[in-house]
Amino acid sequence: MTSQVSSEAGEALVGEQRSAPATPHHGTEKEVRRLDRVIIRFAGDSGDGMQLTGDRFTSETASFGNDLSTLPNFPAEIRAPAGTLPGVSSFQLHFADHDILTPGDAPNVLVAMNPAALKANIADVPRGGEIIVNTDEFAKRAMAKVGYTTSPGRRVPRRLPGPPVPLTTLTLEALKDFGLSRKEAERSKNMFALGLLSWMYHRPTEATETFLRTKFAKKPQIAEANIVAFRAGWNFGETTEDFAVSYEVAPATRAFPTGTYRNISGNLALSYGLIAASRQADLPLYLGSYPITPASDILHELSKHKNFGVRTFQAEDEIAGIGAALGAAFGGSLAVTTTSGPGVALKSETIGLAVSLELPLLIVDIQRGGPSTGLPTKTEQADLLQAMYGRNGEAPVPVVAPKTPADCFDAALEAARIALTYRTPVFLLSDGYLANGSEPWRIPETESLPDLTTPFATGPNHTLADGTDVFWPYKRDPETLARPWAVPGTPGLEHRIGGIEKQDGTGNISYDPANHEFMVRTRQAKIDNITVPDLEVDDPDGATTLVLGWGSTYGPITAAVRRIRREGGHIAQTHLRHLNPFPNNLGEILGRYDKVVIPEMNLGQLATLIRARYLVDAHSHTQINGMPFKAEQLAAVLKEAIDA
Amino acid sequence: MPEPTESLLQLVPKAEAAQSMKDFKSDQEVRWCPGCGDYAVLAAVQGFMPELGLAKENIVFVSGIGCSSRFPYYMNTYGMHSIHGRAPAIATGLATSRRDLSVWVVTGDGDALSIGGNHLIHALRRNVNLKILLFNNRIYGLTKGQYSPTSELGKITKSTPMGSLDAPFNPVSLALGAEASFVARTVDSDRKHLTEVLRQASQHNGTALVEIYQNCNIFNDGAFEVLKDKDQAQEAVIRLEHGRPIRFGTDNNKGVIRDPATGDLQVVTVTNDNESRILVHDAHAATPTTAFALSRLADPDTLHQTPIGVFRSIDRPVYDTLMAEQLDKAVEQRGKGDLGQLLTGNDTWTVVG
Numbered sequence: 001m002t003s004q005v006s007s008e009a010g011e012a013l014v015g016e017q018r019s020a021p022a023t024p025h026h027g028t029e030k031e032v033r034r035l036d037r038v039i040i041r042f043a044g045d046s047g048d049g050m051q052l053t054g055d056r057f058t059s060e061t062a063s064f065g066n067d068l069s070t071l072p073n074f075p076a077e078i079r080a081p082a083g084t085l086p087g088v089s090s091f092q093l094h095f096a097d098h099d100i101l102t103p104g105d106a107p108n109v110l111v112a113m114n115p116a117a118l119k120a121n122i123a124d125v126p127r128g129g130e131i132i133v134n135t136d137e138f139a140k141r142a143m144a145k146v147g148y149t150t151s152p153g154r155r156v157p158r159r160l161p162g163p164p165v166p167l168t169t170l171t172l173e174a175l176k177d178f179g180l181s182r183k184e185a186e187r188s189k190n191m192f193a194l195g196l197l198s199w200m201y202h203r204p205t206e207a208t209e210t211f212l213r214t215k216f217a218k219k220p221q222i223a224e225a226n227i228v229a230f231r232a233g234w235n236f237g238e239t240t241e242d243f244a245v246s247y248e249v250a251p252a253t254r255a256f257p258t259g260t261y262r263n264i265s266g267n268l269a270l271s272y273g274l275i276a277a278s279r280q281a282d283l284p285l286y287l288g289s290y291p292i293t294p295a296s297d298i299l300h301e302l303s304k305h306k307n308f309g310v311r312t313f314q315a316e317d318e319i320a321g322i323g324a325a326l327g328a329a330f331g332g333s334l335a336v337t338t339t340s341g342p343g344v345a346l347k348s349e350t351i352g353l354a355v356s357l358e359l360p361l362l363i364v365d366i367q368r369g370g371p372s373t374g375l376p377t378k379t380e381q382a383d384l385l386q387a388m389y390g391r392n393g394e395a396p397v398p399v400v401a402p403k404t405p406a407d408c409f410d411a412a413l414e415a416a417r418i419a420l421t422y423r424t425p426v427f428l429l430s431d432g433y434l435a436n437g438s439e440p441w442r443i444p445e446t447e448s449l450p451d452l453t454t455p456f457a458t459g460p461n462h463t464l465a466d467g468t469d470v471f472w473p474y475k476r477d478p479e480t481l482a483r484p485w486a487v488p489g490t491p492g493l494e495h496r497i498g499g500i501e502k503q504d505g506t507g508n509i510s511y512d513p514a515n516h517e518f519m520v521r522t523r524q525a526k527i528d529n530i531t532v533p534d535l536e537v538d539d540p541d542g543a544t545t546l547v548l549g550w551g552s553t554y555g556p557i558t559a560a561v562r563r564i565r566r567e568g569g570h571i572a573q574t575h576l577r578h579l580n581p582f583p584n585n586l587g588e589i590l591g592r593y594d595k596v597v598i599p600e601m602n603l604g605q606l607a608t609l610i611r612a613r614y615l616v617d618a619h620s621h622t623q624i625n626g627m628p629f630k631a632e633q634l635a636a637v638l639k640e641a642i643d644a
Numbered sequence: 645m646p647e648p649t650e651s652l653l654q655l656v657p658k659a660e661a662a663q664s665m666k667d668f669k670s671d672q673e674v675r676w677c678p679g680c681g682d683y684a685v686l687a688a689v690q691g692f693m694p695e696l697g698l699a700k701e702n703i704v705f706v707s708g709i710g711c712s713s714r715f716p717y718y719m720n721t722y723g724m725h726s727i728h729g730r731a732p733a734i735a736t737g738l739a740t741s742r743r744d745l746s747v748w749v750v751t752g753d754g755d756a757l758s759i760g761g762n763h764l765i766h767a768l769r770r771n772v773n774l775k776i777l778l779f780n781n782r783i784y785g786l787t788k789g790q791y792s793p794t795s796e797l798g799k800i801t802k803s804t805p806m807g808s809l810d811a812p813f814n815p816v817s818l819a820l821g822a823e824a825s826f827v828a829r830t831v832d833s834d835r836k837h838l839t840e841v842l843r844q845a846s847q848h849n850g851t852a853l854v855e856i857y858q859n860c861n862i863f864n865d866g867a868f869e870v871l872k873d874k875d876q877a878q879e880a881v882i883r884l885e886h887g888r889p890i891r892f893g894t895d896n897n898k899g900v901i902r903d904p905a906t907g908d909l910q911v912v913t914v915t916n917d918n919e920s921r922i923l924v925h926d927a928h929a930a931t932p933t934t935a936f937a938l939s940r941l942a943d944p945d946t947l948h949q950t951p952i953g954v955f956r957s958i959d960r961p962v963y964d965t966l967m968a969e970q971l972d973k974a975v976e977q978r979g980k981g982d983l984g985q986l987l988t989g990n991d992t993w994t995v996v997g
Contacts, residue, residue, distance in 0.1 A: 194670055204923035205798070207991065256995040260988065272987055279983050287740050288733075306974035308981030311967060320733035323726075324765070327737025328708070330724060331745070355725050443992065446984045488722040488738075488745050489657075491701045496670065496717050498725025499709075508672065509717065561689050 001623040002050065016039035031245045032202075037096030038249055039104035040197065041606065042190075044113030046079050046089045049190035053640075056194055056211065060203035061418035062263035064093040065251030071103035071553065071628065072436045074457045076293065076376040083137075083145050090118040099255035099560075103437065105630040106220060111193055111199075113167070115143045117354070132196070134167035161408050163242030167192055174232035181609070200246050205474065222274040257442065266405035266434035266443040267294070270364065271301035273412025273549055278334045280413070281420055281452035282492075283534075285310045286333035288324030290317055292375040297365040298338045300399025318346035322363070325348060329359040332456060332487035341383045342373065348391050351425050355395040355501045355523065358474075358483045359474020360419035362412075363387075363397075367431040370624045378626025379432035380604035381551050387427040387611070388580060389518045394520045396527040399427040399579035403554035405434050406441035411577065413450060417486040420454040422530055423482040425484040431601075433628045457484035457493055462505070473497060473507040481526035534585045539572035545642045546593035548618070550576040550606055552628065553599055560638055569574050571638055580605070582613065590616045597621060597641045599634060651760060652773055652849045652962065656698050656746045663896040664687040667673040670720040680925035681832035685779065686718055686767045688838045696746075696846055703746045706735040708755035708986050711786050712858070724949055726943035729760025736775050746846075749776040753767040753794040754784050758934065761793075764853075765822035765940035771850035772868030772964040779832075779857045783864035801863075816939040816955055819853045820932045826852035832859060833872050835884075837952065844954055851961045870947050882941065886927040888986045890938075892949075899923070900941070902934075911949055927957045 005007045014044055040057065040310070044050045048072045061068050071092040080087030095642035112118035114137040125131060136167045141151075171189040172182065198205055209227050216223035237243045240306060264272075278285035287298045291314070303312040311328070317323040322337040339349065344351075345364050367383045369375025378599035387399050389554035398418050402411035408430055415428040460469035460482060474483050475494040486493040495507060504518055505512035537546070538561075549557045554575050576582070590596055590610070596618040598607040621637050623629055648695055668690040675680045693703070703721040707713035709728035716723030726734050731749045739747040749767075756764045756778050757785040767774060773864075783801070792802040794815065795955070798807035819827045830841040831891040833906045838856065845852035857868045870880045891902040891914065899914045899922035929935065935956040940948040 044917035059991060063991060063994070065993050068735040145905075174702070253995060258995055260991050260992050260994050262992045270843050273980070274982060275986065284741065287735065288737055305981060305986070306971045307978045308983075308986075309971060311971070313737065313740060315736075316732065316762055319730060320736070320763055323730045323733030324737030325738075326726075327734035329737075330704075330734075331738045331742040333741045349727050350730065357724070377750075394657065443987050446987070488704050488742065489698070494701055494720055494722050495673075496719075496725065498716070498723075499727055500725065 016476060019076055030243075032248055033245055036098060036249070036252070037094065037100065038109065038201065038247065039092065039094045039107045040109045040111070040201075041090055041092040041121060041124070042111045042193070042567070043088055043090040043117035044190070045116070046087045047082065048077060048089070048113045050074075050089045050091050053190045053194045054093060056208050057197060057203065058093055058263060058438060059207055060205065061093065061095045061197060061213070062203055062261070063207055066097065066249055067099045067255050067440060067592050068093060068095040068263070068438075069100055069103045069251040070094070070438045071433070075629070078508055083114055083116050083142050085116050085120050088117050090117070090121060095249060097252050099252060101559040101629065102631050104631050109197075113137065113193070115148055116146045119146045119148065122230055124265070126430065128346055131164070132193075134152035134193075134286060135164045136166045136168035143537050157501075163227045163240075165196070165236075166310065170232065171229050171234060174229055175225050178221065178228075180225060183223065184222070185620070188226050191230040192233035192236075195230040195235075196243075197233075197238045198230075199234040199237030200243065200505070202246060202248050203527040204237075207232070214220065214410040216468060218237060242389065256440070260444040260553040261440045262290070263410075263438050264406055264410040265310055265436060266402065266430055266435070267302060267366070267439040268295040269406050269432060269441065269632060270402070270408035270412050270428070270435075271298050273409040274298075274302065274334075274336055274362070274416070274451055275305055275310060276409070276446075277413050277416035277452055278308070278310070279446075280449050281334050281416065281453075281454060283332065283334040286325060286328035286335045287312045287326065288314070288315055288335070289338045290315050290321045292318070292340045292343050292437045292486055294368055295340050295343075295364065295552060296339045297435070298364065299367075308408050318343040320360075322347040322350040326354055326357070326359065326361055328489070329354070330362050332485070334362075334420070335360070336362040336364060339368070340366050340368045340376075341370045341386065344383060344386055344390065351397060352391040352393065354393045355391070355397060355424040356499050356502075358423045358496050358523075359485070360423055362415050362419055362426055362428055364428045364430065366435045369624070375626045377432065378554065379434075379628060380601050380626065381429075381431055381553070382605065382624070383429060383603040384550075384579060384602065385608070387429055394524060396524050396529055396579065397425050398422070398527055399429060401551040401577060401579055402434060403551060403575055403577065405437050405439050408434060409444075413452070414577070415451055418530055420452055421482065422480055422526060423485055424527065431552050453597065454473060454485065456490065457486035458490065459492065468532045471495060472505045474502055475505050476522070476526075479531065481522060481643070512644040528581050530581055532581060535574050535576065535589060537572055537574045537589055540569040543570035543572040543642075544593060545570075545595040545597065545638070546572040546574065547577065547599065548574055548577055548590075548606075548610070551601055556629035556631050557599060557633050560629075560634035563631060563635040564638055564642070569642055576606070579609075587614050590614050590618075595619065595641055595644070597638060599623075599629060601628070601639070651679060651847060652743070652965070653698070653742045653746070653847065656702050656742065657698050657800070659699050663700070665690045665694060665766070665779070667700060668693045668720050669858055670718050672717045674706055674718050675714065677862050679861040680711070681781065681860070682712055682715070682779065684835065685777070685838065685856055685858060686715065687833050688878050689777075689842065690716075690719070691835075692839050692842045692846075695843070695914065697874045698746050702782065704735075704738060705748045706731045706738065706741060708752075708760055710752040710755045710784075712750055712752040715754060719747075724852050726837050728782075729755055729758070730763060732760065732763040732774065736770070736772045737768055738887060739773050740967055743964050743968060747774050747889070749774055749888045751776065751778050751784075753778065753780045753792045757793040757815060765818070768822040768824040769817055769961055770994070771825050771916060772963045773850055774964075775848075775852045779858040780815060780855050781858045781860040782812075782867050783860050785860045787865055789863040795800070812944060814939055814942075814944065815853075815855045819855075820936045820939060820956060821868075823851050825850045825960050826954070826958065828853070828957075829855040829857070829950075829952045831857045831868060831871055831952060841954065844957065848957060849959060856910060868947065871950055880948050880950060882949060882951040884925045884927070884938065884951050884955065886925055886954065888925055889922040890951075891922060900938070902979065909934070909941060909988040916935070927954045929956070931948065932956055932960070951962075
């Protein structure tokens with residue numbers, strides 16, 4: 001992120017932030033301003049608890065009824081050296097009184113817990129943005145550590161539009177009666193900061209206090225200390241003259257359809273989607289997995305729900321993770337393996353076996369920056385071609401991608417539908433941004449979830465010439481081309497399957513050239529003929545340029561499209577959930593537009609597929625910096641394409 | 645840790661009628677080389693299955709890649725011929741999700757100890773309820789004659805014209821080191837011994853590793869001849885039987901004793917003086933120390949003093965059982981999962997129209 005880029009984006013954003021005239025609050029007390037939306041970024045050391053602070057502020061905001069979108073951003077190291085740039089962890093939250101689509105391009109408010117956090121983030125703060133720093137941490141040594149030179153009387157570099165807050169001192173002062181060591185007491189400074197921000201933005205506080213009591217139930221003294229620090233932060237805002245103004249962002253009542261809502265992250269929504277799929281299919285859920293960032297939280301989450309009959313198996317490696325899942329699929333479970341790009345590479349051979357065995361299996365890939373180990377905690381969409389083609393032989397696999405954190409729930413159900421209906425492995429391509437980001441989710445009625453029940457084979461399905469009834473494991477359903485799923489324990493259906501080419505029908509080993517050609521084409525046809533819903537296009541103005549996206553770019557693309565339309569521009573938008581097979585009407589849609597722009601967080605993988613398949617001269621716009629697109633920049637790119 | 649006293653076989657449905665060997669033969673033509681030791685093992689397994697008396701639809705054979713891994717095609721049970729080295733992982737998923745199945749893994753020395761070494765040791769460590777038959781012919785057969793991880797040092801093969809450079813694995817030692825709860829060794833041509841080992845393995849709760857010395861008459865013919873040839877076998881083979889003194893040799897004149905100085909085992913000629921010191925085989929010993937020492941008696945090159953039989957058979961918690969117990973416990977503690985409740989969580993707000 002260069003300062004040039006972010007200040008451009010930032011100015012536009014701040015300019016857009018609509019502020020109502022000041023209104024009096026509590027008679028003659030402090031001024032309260034109404035805003036339609038705010039972007040806050042908490043930044044500190046990896047050990048400062050910034051993710052927790054952000055999570056709590058998010059929960060308060062969600063329960064207040066704002067629309068919101070979050071962007072946690074943290075290093076791969078658990079505790080990088082304190083006070084250094086690589087150790088900076090941040091959490092950005094965008095909340096509004098209307099529906100929003102992204103975590104925001106640039107923060108209106110930056111909370112920086114130390115010089116490193118300030119240095120790493122200040123360039124993103126636009127002119128007029130507010131910066132709150134913990135001035136206690138701006139001692140000469142800490143500043144020198146990140147290359148800030150100090151000058152007497154001006155200990156903080158450049159402009160610093162926020163009031164000075166000695167967070168550490170204030171926290172220690174508030175906790176002086178607790179008898180905690182300095183180190184222990186200092187740990188609560190993130191709660192002081194949360195209290196201050198909660199005051200500034202009129203956030204409800206009860207849930208955070210309850211949360212702290214539960215989290216530290218076994219250490220009531222620590223719970224109380226955190227609550228006192230949290231309240232002290234709130235009171236500090238209310239009393240000190242340095243903070244003259246607080247802000248209100250009204251609930252986004254009109255943005256949401258009627259219903260009960262909760263805040264949910266992508267990985268949590270995906271985990272719930274898998275449990276829901278298991279219930280809707282009436283099959284036990286089996287997860288075979290090996291820990292890998294940013295997918296591990298799905299393993300953690302599912303391992304908590306054993307009372308749903310969920311079996312989680314932490315395997316010795318990625319290969320065993322998918323191997324165990326495939327074994328469970330053979331036995332009649334709804335089987336899943338979860339991983340990220342490097343894990344997919346290791347699982348490739350087993351995915352090929354699953355293609356050959358034609359068993360249902362979900363492969364959840366939470367994409368991260370690559371190649372190799374790449375950027376474990378950053379997002380990217382560069383596994384699309386690996387999911388499509390990363391196997392030996394002709395081994396087609398359906399690919400489904402969620403578009404927002406909450407959508408991971410529905411995408412998991414859809415991936416399960418395809419796997420079970422067609423007896424095939426299915427890729428579910430989420431990414432780090434969706435996995436860790438969160439947004440409000442309208443909790444579905446469980447009665448409204450799709451029926452995923454899939455009958456097992458129960459008896460012979462073929463009659464030989466001599467009249468004998470037999471079971472043929474590769475005799476297909478004429479509609480779906482799916483083969484029967486005959487699970488062990490079913491009498492009379494004993495059969496052997498394997499990775500060697502099989503004779504059509506009987507499933508016996510066959511090296512016959514014509515049979516192989518037939519089987520390769522049939523496996524391909526089965527995937528090509530999967531029923532997926534037609535694509536809908538959002539095109540209110542009869543545009544000539546179409547923007548086509550997939551996966552997590554939905555938020556930034558839609559936000560960019562809105563900007564263009566607000567300024568009077570015309571652009572059509574459509575977004576792919578199914579990457580393989582593509583929806584039937586995609587070719588026709590592409591043909592309707594003069595120009596097609598495809599933004600992706602890779603070097604143009606969907607664009608490659610679209611060009612090859614539809615011979616469309618799609619314009620590929622790409623970004624691979626580990627971060628989601630910024631709506632402002634994307635809008636500029638789309639505008640350029642429209643005007644070209 | 646409370647140990648299940650009843651056999652996990654009780655979870656597998658029994659056959660309704662008496663079975664015969666024929667019931668376990670599939671309609672597929674067996675395609676091993678004529679004279680291959682695999683035929684004998686297949687016959688022994690098919691012959692033993694009726695005695696086990698399980699519903700054959702509840703039996704599954706899972707294999708990897710290699711000559712031996714074609715085995716499932718010839719068994720009239722459920723079966724999966726998977727990919728190289730991964731059978732233990734796949735079988736783990738099946739066994740842990742379906743405790744009503746009797747799951748068998750068929751693998752070879754390359755499949756289990758080279759490409760699949762990781763999965764093998766972890767299956768053993770977890771003590772998943774699997775019966776693993778490791779066909780060891782000390783050579784790569786299906787790829788036509790390269791040395792394997794059990795080939796003797798200096799082995800001349802297609803890929804090692806000047807002799808192999810890497811020391812072999814001893815599968816029994818490896819399994820014991822990997823915390824195996826049941827480890828045995830037998831020989832393809834000794835139908836009676838093989839069947840007895842299968843019998844004990846099938847009754848074992850947890851992972852049973854059975855190493856089967858198997859002759860590849862094409863690429864490594866006679867590798868185990870010293871153990872099969874009547875004249876030599878008496879001196880070469882040590883038959884382990886639980887509760888019996890470990891003696892072998894012509895007229896049973898040799899025995900195994902523990903060296904009091906080093907604790908190691910050694911072979912001695914039995915005399916009146918030392919007869920009382922001959923080690924009595926205890927397959928159920930709590931520690932694997934003596935079993936490991938027994939596994940080191942054989943000369944890796946000549947195979948002289950090769951113990952066969954059950955080295956170790958102990959009860960310890962079985963992974964699948966523990967997994968099932970956790971599921972039951974979760975239901976007991978929190979009730980059966982309610983999807984609506986789960987999705988709603990604790991922190992919601994309502995939007996009214």
